[in-house]
Amino acid sequence: MNVRDFEGWLAASLSAQPWAGTVTRWSTDGGPKPVGVTVGAASMQLVKAESGVTYVGGWLHPPPAGPVQAAPTDAVSWAQAIAQVVQVGQHPGVRTVQTYAEWGGSSKPGGVRVELVDGSQFYGSILDVARR
Secondary structure (H helix, E strand, O other): OOHHHHHHHHHHHHHOOOOOOOEEEOOOOOOOOOEEEEEOOEEEEEEEEOOOOOOOOOOOOOOOOOOOOOOOOOHHHHHHHHHHHHHHHOOOOEEEEEEHHHHOOOOOOOEEEEEEOOOOEEEEEEEEEOOO
16 A cells, blocks of 8 residues: 555545544645645654555545544644544554554654554654644
């Protein structure tokens, strides 16, 4: 799966969540990098780590909205909420999802690590959270 396909699926999945607010993809129609999403008050950049292999992904329908919850307020709670959406979405290309805190492989305060069934990984780092 390529990063833009995942970005589209994630944006649609987050748009279905009542707590997410406005969701905007950074790249559309194969646009330039960076790739990521702005979700309500937070921005998250997506990066894919792979071993020189090109993956072709397809569009899948996002999951329905989950239980209503309050909007996250900081990078860690945004990462937890986004990881939950990815997990509930059960995308067949996703093997596991962890927040950076669960993974322990990043010093950044918030983000998610998504491992795909092909062994490649997406890293979604929360870049900023607007103060309300």
